[in-house]
Amino acid sequence: xxxxxxxxxxxxxxxxxxxxxxxxxxxxxxxxxxxxxxxxxxxxxxxxxxxxxxxxxxxxxxxxxxxxxxxxxxxxxxxxxxxxxxxxxxxxxxxxxxxxxxxxxxxxxxxxxxxxxxxxxxxxxxxxxxxxxxxxxxxxxxxxxxxxxxxxxxxxxxxxxxxxxxxxxxxxxxxxxxxxxxxxxxxxxxxxxxxxxxx
Amino acid sequence: xxxxxxxxxxxxxxxxxxxxxxxxxxxxxxxxxxxxxxxxxxxxxxxxxxxxxxxxxxxxxxxxxxxxxxxxxxxxxxxxxxxxxxxxxxxxxxxxxxxxxxxxxxxxxxxxxxxxxxxxxxxxxxxxxxxxxxxxxxxxxxxxxxxxxxxxxxxxxxxxxxxxxxxxxxxxxxxxxxxxxxxxxxxxxxxxxxxxxxxxxxxxxxxxxxxxxxxxxxxxxxxxxxxx
Amino acid sequence: xxxxxxxxxxxxxxxxxxxxxxxxxxxxxxxxxxxxxxxxxxxxxxxxxxxxxxxxxxxxxxxxxxxxxxxxxxxxxxxxxxxxxxxxxxxxxxxxxxxxxxxxxxxxxxxxxxxxxxxxxxxxxxxxxxxxxxxxxxxxxxxxxxxxxxxxxxxxxxxxxxxxxxxxxxxxxxxxxxxxxxxxxxxxxxxxxxxxxxxxxxxxxxxxxxxxxxxxxxxxxxxxxxxxxxxxxxxxxxxxxxxxxxxxxxxxxxxxxxxxxxxxxxxxxxxxxxxxxxxxxxxxxxxxxxxxxxxxxxxxxxxxxxxxxxxxxxxxxxxxxxxxxx
Numbered sequence: 001x002x003x004x005x006x007x008x009x010x011x012x013x014x015x016x017x018x019x020x021x022x023x024x025x026x027x028x029x030x031x032x033x034x035x036x037x038x039x040x041x042x043x044x045x046x047x048x049x050x051x052x053x054x055x056x057x058x059x060x061x062x063x064x065x066x067x068x069x070x071x072x073x074x075x076x077x078x079x080x081x082x083x084x085x086x087x088x089x090x091x092x093x094x095x096x097x098x099x100x101x102x103x104x105x106x107x108x109x110x111x112x113x114x115x116x117x118x119x120x121x122x123x124x125x126x127x128x129x130x131x132x133x134x135x136x137x138x139x140x141x142x143x144x145x146x147x148x149x150x151x152x153x154x155x156x157x158x159x160x161x162x163x164x165x166x167x168x169x170x171x172x173x174x175x176x177x178x179x180x181x182x183x184x185x186x187x188x189x190x191x192x193x194x195x196x197x198x199x
Numbered sequence: 200x201x202x203x204x205x206x207x208x209x210x211x212x213x214x215x216x217x218x219x220x221x222x223x224x225x226x227x228x229x230x231x232x233x234x235x236x237x238x239x240x241x242x243x244x245x246x247x248x249x250x251x252x253x254x255x256x257x258x259x260x261x262x263x264x265x266x267x268x269x270x271x272x273x274x275x276x277x278x279x280x281x282x283x284x285x286x287x288x289x290x291x292x293x294x295x296x297x298x299x300x301x302x303x304x305x306x307x308x309x310x311x312x313x314x315x316x317x318x319x320x321x322x323x324x325x326x327x328x329x330x331x332x333x334x335x336x337x338x339x340x341x342x343x344x345x346x347x348x349x350x351x352x353x354x355x356x357x358x359x360x361x362x363x364x365x366x367x368x369x370x371x372x373x374x375x376x377x378x379x380x381x382x383x384x385x386x387x388x389x390x391x392x393x394x395x396x397x398x399x400x401x402x403x404x405x406x407x408x409x410x411x412x413x414x415x416x417x418x419x420x421x422x423x424x425x426x427x
Numbered sequence: 428x429x430x431x432x433x434x435x436x437x438x439x440x441x442x443x444x445x446x447x448x449x450x451x452x453x454x455x456x457x458x459x460x461x462x463x464x465x466x467x468x469x470x471x472x473x474x475x476x477x478x479x480x481x482x483x484x485x486x487x488x489x490x491x492x493x494x495x496x497x498x499x500x501x502x503x504x505x506x507x508x509x510x511x512x513x514x515x516x517x518x519x520x521x522x523x524x525x526x527x528x529x530x531x532x533x534x535x536x537x538x539x540x541x542x543x544x545x546x547x548x549x550x551x552x553x554x555x556x557x558x559x560x561x562x563x564x565x566x567x568x569x570x571x572x573x574x575x576x577x578x579x580x581x582x583x584x585x586x587x588x589x590x591x592x593x594x595x596x597x598x599x600x601x602x603x604x605x606x607x608x609x610x611x612x613x614x615x616x617x618x619x620x621x622x623x624x625x626x627x628x629x630x631x632x633x634x635x636x637x638x639x640x641x642x643x644x645x646x647x648x649x650x651x652x653x654x655x656x657x658x659x660x661x662x663x664x665x666x667x668x669x670x671x672x673x674x675x676x677x678x679x680x681x682x683x684x685x686x687x688x689x690x691x692x693x694x695x696x697x698x699x700x701x702x703x704x705x706x707x708x709x710x711x712x713x714x715x716x717x718x719x720x721x722x723x724x725x726x727x728x729x730x731x732x733x734x735x736x737x738x739x740x741x742x743x744x745x746x747x748x749x750x751x752x753x
Contacts (some may be wrong), residue, residue: 021376023230023378024225024226024227024229024230024376024379025226025230025304026226027225027226027229028225028226028309031225048249055495057570073281073284073285075281075303076277076280076281076284076303076306077274077277077278077281079303080273080277080306080307081270081274081277082224083272084269084270085462111727115307116226116227116304116307116308119303119304119306119307120300120304123300123303123304124300127299127300132344132455148437151733152729152730154467155729155730155731155732155733155736156550156729156732158736159550159731160543160548160550160733160734161298163543163544163548164544164545164548165542165544166497166541166542166544167391167392167497167540168388168389168391169384169388169391170391172222172384172387172392173385173387173388174388174542175380175382175384175545176380176383176384176387177380177381177384177385177538177542177543177545177722178374178550179380179384180377180378180379180380180381180384181377181538181539181550181551181725182558182729183376183377183380183730184377184556184560184563185484185559185722185725185726185729186376187375187376187377187559187705187722188559188714188716188721188722188723188726189714189722189726190711190715190716191714191715191716192406192709192710192713192715195714195715196713196714199337367526368565368568370530370564370565371564371565371566372560372562372563372564375563377560377563379540390538398696
């Protein structure tokens with residue numbers, strides 16, 4: 001795989017196929033944890049780490065175990081359990097060896113098991129028939145894309161937090177409208193990567 | 200507090216509508232609601248998975264040890280999701296294609312895990328089944344209504360048949376990502392308006408639909424996560 | 428509203444304040460938009476005036492109606508809805524169906540502004556979002572550009588078989604057209620495009636008026652336009668053509684300078700302007716859309732809270748941690 005192809009996978013996962021703002025994966029933490037920038041960034045870092053590790057583990061399982069044994073249909077069950085176990089192990093590992101990082105990311109880790117973006121990226125890597133390296137790059141790009149969306153939206157929310165909303169739009173409803181406007185600006189970049197990388 | 204059977208069934212459709220009131224299962228709803236038929240298809244899958252997993256979890260509630268209950272629930276749910284996945288692949292390949300990755304993602308749909316945790320492990324099998332059907336219907340109804348709005352205005356069709364498409368040009372942005380967020384926001388605002396904020400407290404406790412409301416300690420302290 | 432006896436009231440600092448209120452500022456903006464409107468009417472004919480009037484009226488109506496429904500104070504007296512309507516109209520092709528333009532007004536006033544609580548509480552510029560939503564939602568009418576006999580010969584020659592519609596200069600450049608309008612024609616505005624965008628000259632006159640009246644600071648327009656010019660030169664385009672084409676002038680002078688959605692400090696505004704310029708040129712050069720001004724400004728609107736938080740001036744005499752933090 002050439003370097004340009006690698007860049008293309010990463011950048012398209014960040015910009016044009018942004019997981020949150022165009023594929024609607026990971027909406028729950030996007031809405032729930034974006035109120036403060038610190039929390040949003042903590043969650044995002046945790047998501048990047050888990051996405052990459054989960055892909056690194058699930059891709060070989062699918063390719064060398066499930067597909068070889070002809071039980072590819074077990075994908076969903078195996079993947080979700082692997083991710084759940086993985087998150088637990090990462091948490092235990094961090095607690096024991098890097099307590100400072102655990103302190104920073106600890107509260108976000110349990111939330112990630114049910115973050116559909118993580119399971120989504122593992123399944124989509126298989127569906128798209130990416131090879132191992134492509135899968136890792138896609139997972140990394142998707143995580144960074146999640147981070148970018150969180151970063152942008154945390155800023156927006158800090159600005160509109162104290163607004164005097166109409167009664168019906170208080171809370172989640174206005175947050176969704178804000179997300180709608182935020183996702184608009186990502187549409188402007190469509191076609192850009194294809195042109196830059198000549199895909 | 201004992202509720203009668205009918206109440207359990209209708210609870211999920213209106214009063215505790217999982218999508219609009221509890222704000223759970225946002226991702227698939229937003230993603231698939233571009234066509235009315237997808238709303239019904241996804242809804243049917245959710246009804247099946249939710250009802251079956253509620254029944255099993257309720258039946259096993261004395262056997263499953265409390266400390267490992269979440270992994271057990273996930274395994275049960277994932278099993279039914281896999282069954283649904285295989286059935287769709289065999290009998291409704293076009294729907295399977297349209298819903299794509301969002302079928303396996305039913306596993307992490309917080310409605311299902313949320314109901315297992317909040318209802319099925321405390322109630323009888325029959326009640327749990329009714330709760331599953333009711334919540335599933337509530338989900339289906341919302342997803343379909345939202346999909347109808349987006350399909351009608353965004354592509355001028357309804358269930359694939361042209362309605363206004365030939366009269367004036369549809370506002371295609373509604374079937375794209377920003378339209379999804381916007382229509383969803385408006386529906387929630389409508390529910391707020393109708394219920395006059397009576398359901399607000401319930402929602403605040405749910406961490407605005409945070410996926411790990413069950414596990415989370417205090418990510419979003421203000422207004423939430425003291426649930427249960 | 429102003430109390431006649433304010434000068435007798437004991438109040439805390441600041442005591443010196445500017446008599447300018449929102450309505451005065453917004454009226455100045457409307458005045459500054461008149462030259463561009465005049466050029467639009469000259470080039471496109473009566474329909475340009477009609478579109479502008481309809482958009483302004485629709486915005487005022489929506490502002491009034493939605494405030495009424497919400498049971499809030501009527502705010503149409505602050506003229507901000509008029510400004511939004513006129514600027515939105517300037518962003519549309521002259522032959523856009525009226526009902527589509529009204530939808531754009533609805534999005535600008537109701538969705539972007541009033542849902543978030545009204546003037547001063549929106550995080551994105553209403554006219555920009557209205558334009559982008561229409562642009563994506565009604566792609567064909569939003570990119571059907573009228574050609575009239577007042578326009579540059581290059582555009583008339585390039586017009587489609589029907590001779591009434593044709594590509595904008597930017598689209599012609601993208602398509603590699605043999606002949607482009609001259610830079611003088613680009614500057615004066617005898618070209619096609621969105622109604623109010625065409626004449627760089629008229630927009631510049633309006634911009635200078637606003638700067639002289641101290642309604643806007645020149646930081647954003649200058650840094651925006653300069654960035655576009657520099658990047659154009661670096662990428663091998665003609666800087667004057669790129670600056671005069673499309674929405675750069677209208678965007679830089681009238682939309683990027685919106686008080687509510689742009690940074691507070693001069694340093695922040697320069698960053699904002701440079702960002703707008705960079706994204707505009709990136710989209711023009713590489714994305715599937717020929718024009719990127721509105722997307723660039725929206726993106727920078729969204730980044731504004733972050734720009735503000737890094738450029739906010741530090742308070743003197745306050746401990747580093749704590750005090751200055753929010």
